[in-house]
Amino acid sequence: MDDGRFPLPPEDASLDDSVLSGMGSCLKGVFITFEGMDGCGKSTQIELLAKALTDHGYVVTVTREPGGTPLGEGIRSMLLDPKHQGMSARAEALLYAAARAHLVEQVIRPALEDGQIVLCDRYIDSSLAYQGFGRGLGTDYIMLVNDWGTQGLYPDVTLFLDLDDSLRSTRMAAVPDRLEAEDESFHQRVAHGFRELLNMQPHRIRRVDATGSAAEVQERVRAIIEQELELFSH
C-alpha cells in the first residue's frame, strides 16, 4: 500500500485512536450508525428504531450512505453502477469519503447541533471494512481521509448487525449492485474486516444478533440503545 512517495498518516488517525473508540460526536444530539454486510437488515432496523424514537418524542433524522443529499445520491449511483466495474480502489475510497464529507456537513452535523438523534445507514466502518480490508487498501489511509472529511465526527454508538451468510443471501436484492457483484473472497475479507473492527472498538461498536424476525432483532437493538444511551427511560 505504501509506495514511499507519501508520508504515513499521523498517529492520531489510526484505528487504535481513543477518539474513535468512544468519544462520540460531542454535540448536543446523538449519533447512531448501523453497519453490516448487504441484506443483514440495516434499513429495516433503522426504520423501526426511528419510529420508536419519534413516538417517544425525539426528533429523528434518518440518512444513508453513500447518499442522503443530491450530491451524495449522485456519487452513490456512480459507485454502485455495475458499468463502473474495475473502478480504481483509491477512487472508490475517495468517492465514499467525498459523499460522507458532504453528508456530514450538510445533514448530520447540523442535525446533531440541533439536538436531534441521527440514524445513519453505514458510515466510516463500512469504508474501513470494504475499502480497507475488502480492497486491501489498509485502514490507515482510509481513517486519514475520513477523519479529515468528517472533521473528526464519530458515532456515539455503532450497531453491527451480524447475520450468517446463508441467511443473508435469502434477504439480498435480486439484482446485485457493483459491490454486491464482487467475488466471494472480497466479501469474506469485508466480513473479516467488520470482525476486526468489532474487536478493536468494543466500546463503540456493539454486535447485534440479526437472526430471527425483524421485531426480535429490534428488541435487541433497543436493549443496546437503552443500555448505552438511556433514550427510552426518560
Ligand SMILES: Nc1ncnc2c1ncn2[C@@H]1O[C@H](COP(=O)(O)OP(=O)(O)OP(=O)(O)O)[C@@H](O)[C@H]1O
Ligand atoms: N429479521 C428479518 N427477517 C426476515 N427478513 C428480513 C428481516 N429483516 C429484514 N428482512 C428483509 O430482508 C431484506 C433486506 O433487509 P434490509 O433492506 O433491511 O437490509 P439492509 O442491511 O439494509 O440491506 P442493504 O445492505 O442491501 O441495504 C428486505 O427484503 C427485508 O424486508
Ligand SMILES: [Mg+2]
Ligand atoms: Mg439497506
